[in-house]
Amino acid sequence: MKPTAALNQPSPEGGENNCLNSELWHACSGPLVSLPCIGSHVVYFPQGHSEQVAVSTNQEVDAQIPNHPTLPPQLICQLHNVTMHADIETDEVYAQLTLQPLSPQEQKEVSFLPADLGCSSRQPTNYFCKTLTASDTSTHGGFSVPRRAAEKVFPPLDFSLQPPAQELIARDLHNNEWKFRHIFRGQPKRHLLTTGWSVFVSAKRLVAGDSVLFIWNEKNQLFLGIRRANRPQTVMPSSVLSSDSMHLGLLAAAAHAAATNSRFTIFYNPRASPSEFVIPLAKYVKAVYHTRVSVGMRFRMLFETEESSVRRYMGTITGVSDMDSVRWPNSHWRSVKVGWDESTAGEKQQRVSLWEIEPLTTFPMYPSPFPLRLKRPWPPPTGFTSFAGMKSDDMALN
Amino acid sequence: MKPTAALNQPSPEGGENNCLNSELWHACSGPLVSLPCIGSHVVYFPQGHSEQVAVSTNQEVDAQIPNHPTLPPQLICQLHNVTMHADIETDEVYAQLTLQPLSPQEQKEVSFLPADLGCSSRQPTNYFCKTLTASDTSTHGGFSVPRRAAEKVFPPLDFSLQPPAQELIARDLHNNEWKFRHIFRGQPKRHLLTTGWSVFVSAKRLVAGDSVLFIWNEKNQLFLGIRRANRPQTVMPSSVLSSDSMHLGLLAAAAHAAATNSRFTIFYNPRASPSEFVIPLAKYVKAVYHTRVSVGMRFRMLFETEESSVRRYMGTITGVSDMDSVRWPNSHWRSVKVGWDESTAGEKQQRVSLWEIEPLTTFPMYPSPFPLRLKRPWPPPTGFTSFAGMKSDDMALN
């Protein structure tokens, strides 16, 4: 046990400072992922956190894990810090969030700024993302760059050269440099990355089906990132801590922080987590208190496509109920049971949360000069003390 | 989130059953590591478990982590199950232990069988372990087998062939087959592994300084394992759960199990953990209640050498006190402060536990027809309730 091997929590990458390229991080995490603003109010769901841990450890959540007696199904927190990171081994993007549960007094004084709905998570404009072919990853050749992509994001070639060629230098999430020979040749002419490409492929252990993306930012810097295909989870079950202990640990950390109004730290893995479990408070309030849903109602929901773009799937609400009425009664986490229109959507969640869906209503919910004050979608049973006793009638948008 | 990706806790390796080769596991874990017997009584130390988690996550234990109010510094448990495993990625050996804390009533009825001191952890006899040289791991050539090692553990060559050669098939901890061409050639003659060796080196990502070991068992089967050098921890800080949550989780799991007398699961990584934190009850009782230690006393302690053998280091006891008097008062974990004779021992622990050392006394402690009934090494303060209120005078060896 060498003392020098110890690292401090805030910077798991060690040598890397916190200036990790935000544009690149968001490009890698995908078009649907946004991070709440530092300083804003958010809602944290232990259930959702538990789901992420379950996926990451390849373990189902053991139904025998007791819930922490004092931990409500959601905590309203102030988001003190957000840092973006990438796994050293896999380049998987993740974020570290520092949360501080609000005291009951603070919850009453909370203000809902419209800006809290999310911020600064725009996808970069000058970028492209290509799914690698067998030829791209083979040792036999280089990388075939789609023509429009090359013209949009790579520096222009000097076509007086024969053949036109240049050296590209791109930096990844760890700020490592990668050099490629970019050449325009062949019959018909095409853009290719040759020398340097295979080193990159083997270093990142890319296989056909994985995606690579390039970004050309305003400062004329080139960045590149990777997005691995959803191949069957190779994430090993951790040999550090039992799955049960991990689930207990996240509950204990949140409960302790809530009891003492102190800060706690969580990791959010956008590519692995089934759903966001830290969402802006305003988004939660809008969805839970200002949206009327009922069985049979139609809705749509956004999903990411293979090509890193967005498409809507349609469905029908088939029920509204607790997902886990024993351990998490009165939780809004995945309280909506849904059916999907397309049969190919069979692998989609059968339960979603209110803030994930967009109900198709005949009357406009927003914008409205007066905040709508609707009842909770189903009647709260006695003893309902979540949301710190705040009743829906107390809620108002500033 | 595909349901098929879910695995059950007991077999993290998935396809691998629990018949993992015990001889090979122990050879890889080293000569000092022994696992308590299934069914026996053991003592579990949350502090030690926490140390292992700290090392595995490259994090110091945060002093602000609250201890669980009801969790004593050690739990007497029955060991219900032990399974040996190896990390899929790194081949690092680890064991999964299922523990059940004893009720106060059970603790009073506990019996101390001498056999509980440990069992069946003998090192294999027909084996060798070699630290890899630059030539061994270079792509330029094969593996040079020490002559005595080859003659002892490899099947004999047919020396009528010119040159004498054969194909060796060895299985690793995951039961994967590795084939090597074993040849006896050169001037002077030497044993070499050629074809197949470089595949193994690159697959296991071995570098110079790592060790490889071969075992020839009674059933004439050949096994091989690896032991990586203690290079600076490349174990990434987990992006799954914060270090704080992990420490809270292991405490919560143990506390919950103790409160309900139910089973809990822990992982023991012998190569990573600074010290064993699950030890046979008899070993604990002998060390804590039947050994007299005092400041100034000389002792010796076993350490593993680079060559996978054992050597003794000498030292002097410089103090006996709580390691963490705030969170873990009256714990025997690392209660002994020591100084080491050799200046090169500077990186050794400054604190050890009683059962790790062998005090040099002038009177024989064992064997003795009468159990010695000594006082605790330092007076227990008021409110000392660990070990379930069992006083030292209540202890006796059967």
Place this chain on the structure above:
DNA sequence: GTGTCGGCCGTCTGCCGACAA
């Protein structure tokens, strides 16, 4: 007894345009 090297051959890497989808 064994670690490293020069020599030598064979395989594979990797760049090229051809060709077709």
Place this chain on the structure above:
DNA sequence: TTGTCGGCAGACGGCCGACAC
């Protein structure tokens, strides 16, 4: 427009004994 292939040249992998420590 771009995925895959055959052709080809050079780099590297990998087997050998020489030699030194």
